[in-house]
Amino acid sequence: MQEYKEEAKNHDAQDALADFRNSFYFPETEADHCVYFTGNSLGLQPKTVRDEIDIELRDWAKYGVEGHFEAEHPWFSYHELLMEPAAKMVGALPGEVVHMNGLTTNIHLLMVSFYSPTKHRYKIICEAKAFPSDQYALESQVLFHGFNPHDAIVEVHPRKGEHTIRQEDIEAAIEEHKDELALVFWGGVNYYTGQLFDMKGITEAAHAQGAVVGFDLAHAAGNVPLELHNWDVDFAAWCTYKYFNSGPGSVGGVFVHHKHANTKNLPRFAGWWGYNKEKRFKMESGFDPIPGAEGWQLSNAPVFAMAPHLASLKIFEKAGMDRLRAKSVKLTAFLERIINHVAEKNTAEIELITPSDPDARGAQLSILAHGYGKGLFHDIQKNGVFADWREPNVIRIAPVPLYNSFYDCYKFGELLDNALKKYKK
Structure with a gap:
């Protein structure tokens, strides 16, 4: 996973929208890094809302x-x-x-x-x-x-x-x-x-x-x-x-x-x-x-x-919708690569059911977790990932370009990798 970590840092360093992340509050968590991937359910609070x-x-x-x-x-x-x-x-x-x-x-x-x-x-x-x-x-x-x-x-x-x-x-x-x-x-x-x-x-x-x-x-x-x-x-x-x-x-x-x-x-x-x-x-x-x-x-x-x-x-x-869309396409594709890498590495029976064509998806990836049940979801959730479970066995994640980083994508992959190791035969 180290190569993805370095790539994430490089992408974030070049991201013209990176500062918008500081415009939002992130939930408190005991984990060392909060990966908030539930903007498709409830977006984060802008810091200017109170004003x-x-x-x-x-x-x-x-x-x-x-x-x-x-x-x-x-x-x-x-x-x-x-x-x-x-x-x-x-x-x-x-x-x-x-x-x-x-x-x-x-x-x-x-x-x-x-x-x-x-x-x-x-x-x-x-x-x-x-x-x-x-x-x-x-x-x-x-x-x-x-x-x-x-x-x-x-x-x-x-x-x-x-x-x-x-x-x-x-x-x-x-x-x-x-x-x-x-x-x-x-x-x-x-x-x-x-x-x-x-x-x-x-x-x-x-x-x-x-x-x-x-x-x-x-x-x-x-x-x-x-x-x-x-x-x-x-x-x-x-x-x-x-x-x-x-x-x-x-x-x-x-x-x-x-x-x-x-x-x-x-x-x-x-x-x-x-x-x-x-x-x-x-x-x-x-x-x-x-x-x-x-x-x-x-x-x-x-x-x-x-x-x-x-x-x-x-x-x-x-931010501008055009710039947000450009980052969204890049961010989602990066996360997709990481998930596929982790699945292959662990010979895991997980499948992305969201279209791979960027023109046929937005800022969301849905992971069909064959046979893992809700345990896999809880394993990543307790380590700082805010994701979404949909019955019977889908984990939905949304890398939102306004406040999510490429490092968030790397961190999600790392935590998914660690969770899957428990199930590896």
């Missing part, structure tokens, strides 16, 4: 209710601070993005607008083994409209003996069900395997058959470059507590393409914060939505949830 929250606490104490208009960042328009920087991160126009609620709540709200089944066009195509919350959302939406989920929801599976889903199989499913297809709803990056999907290709295939397209970007936003506007995606939703480092259960993000966002008669569940800003406090009946994605808001901006996200977005703006 952003303190501003709002100060202004709440100083102004009380008048903080809505007199605060340094008036709460009445606080969400607007997030729109432009977030739009840059997902490849959208500022008016196409808004932050509100949580991820699954937003998915339901968007499906009110974009899943309008008819007797003949009612089916939804989605990935097999989507995150359970997405599955439950789709099932309940279908049932709400009076259809049978077993008929209305079409899951596309990996082929036998494979772990990831082929693009041609997605397109084949769209073609097969084109006459009955209402919606394609897909994860941008699969939470389990880490597969990055061709969102542009999926959108084009679905639109060619007259279907609406939406994406769950929980594992894609802040992780991989996105061009939602240019790809002509109809709608999307994401959380901000994973790669966006905005705190547990933090506010969700929403994208609505401008071709829909200004359509006032589009079905939606309305709330007063989505009402015309100029007339909001007249308290009139008859919903008059704000143009753009803001028109999907329901309630006042959750300022204390948005403040950490503002802190994180400022860091992302400084």
Whole structure:
């Protein structure tokens, strides 16, 4: 492993983004080095979060209710601070993005607008083994409209003996069900395997058959470059507590393409914060939505949830998504090499099920630990590795370019090597 240690040090010395690591707090651990590889579950806390929250606490104490208009960042328009920087991160126009609620709540709200089944066009195509919350959302939406989920929801599976889903199989499913297809709803990056999907290709295939397209970007936003506007995606939703480092259960993000966002008669569940800003406090009946994605808001901006996200977005703006992606590709490939080396060295039955093609993955590697059970996971965990276990036998790790180093990758390999020695025959 010594050669990887030296290579890691060289890469870190040349890393233009290395200083961003100092912008985050790392968990306390008894190990000599913390390897935090769970940014795909909960990102680290930016050190500037406290400052952003303190501003709002100060202004709440100083102004009380008048903080809505007199605060340094008036709460009445606080969400607007997030729109432009977030739009840059997902490849959208500022008016196409808004932050509100949580991820699954937003998915339901968007499906009110974009899943309008008819007797003949009612089916939804989605990935097999989507995150359970997405599955439950789709099932309940279908049932709400009076259809049978077993008929209305079409899951596309990996082929036998494979772990990831082929693009041609997605397109084949769209073609097969084109006459009955209402919606394609897909994860941008699969939470389990880490597969990055061709969102542009999926959108084009679905639109060619007259279907609406939406994406769950929980594992894609802040992780991989996105061009939602240019790809002509109809709608999307994401959380901000994973790669966006905005705190547990933090506010969700929403994208609505401008071709829909200004359509006032589009079905939606309305709330007063989505009402015309100029007339909001007249308290009139008859919903008059704000143009753009803001028109999907329901309630006042959750300022204390948005403040950490503002802190994180400022860091992302400084780092730049292009530079982060370039480092991510290099960092993930380095970690992949180390894991394969350790597996071969120990003749270990572990398998990377994340695609090896950099264009088909983000900052994640999923290790299928054949026959080791959770013991292997606990062995590395107790030595300072923060990773993620998914049943029945997958260890997910996420080398996040904002705060992970090449030395982190080396250290993970060293600890995995030591753990595997216990099982070596």
